[in-house]
Amino acid sequence: MxxxxxxxxxxxxxxxxxxxxxxxxxxxxxxxxxxxxxxxxxxxxxxxxxxxxSLKDIGDAITTVKDQAVDISRSEAMNMMKKEAAEAKMKRNPDGTFTITTPNLEVSGKEGEDKVKVMFHGVSLGEWKVSDTLQAFIQQAKQNTP
The missing domain is CATH 1.10.287 (Helix Hairpins)
Known part of the structure; x- marks a missing residue:
């Protein structure tokens, strides 16, 4: 507050x-x-x-702060994807899933799906729809991985 x-x-x-x-x-x-x-x-x-x-006011304030924190973390994670794309390494699993790691990010999902899970500094930011930035990050990770 x-x-x-x-x-x-x-x-x-x-x-x-x-x-x-x-x-x-x-x-x-x-x-x-x-x-x-x-x-x-x-x-x-x-x-x-x-x-x-009221408790509703307190709940609304907490929700607002949480949403702002998630938005800030999301934009920071997107900026970090752009900066660390050259360091991204992809690990493919036999079941069609993949995990991309950089020093600060972890992105995991399944080939062909339009959502991935994103972790930033070890904190889950939830499932994200694959945007242009995320798609470019995934493509760069594929190129970086032999």
Whole structure:
């Protein structure tokens, strides 16, 4: 999440947060039962609801950040394919599948299919449709492999 959002939230709700922390501290010190944890959860839920942040908002923010990270990783992987095409080596398997490796990438798929799996720095970026750049990368890997 954005640091500015959190600082603005803290600026606007600092009094409620301080009161909630004091109440939580008192509850934790004086109540020694299951009721203690129920009260802690109620106070935490109150602070979250009072702040106007819903679980949907948090989920949307996480999804947005994840999508942005995947898009950035995807563009970095495409740039890396262009840079490392000369180093790409292809390994063909008897079942018609192949794996192309470079120092930073691993592309695997099956001959004739229009989708391949891409890993960048050991992290899976999922299945990609074979684009022109990917096709050129595969062709270069075929040429590099004896």
């Amino acid at each position: 954005n640091l500015e959002v959190w600082t603005e939230f803290l600026k606007q709700n600092w009094l409620v947060i301080v009161v909630a922390l004091v109440v939580l501290f008192l509850i934790l010190n004086f109540v020694k039962t299951l009721v203690k944890w129920a009260l802690v959860l109620v106070i935490a839920a109150f602070v979250i609801i009072y702040s106007g942040i």
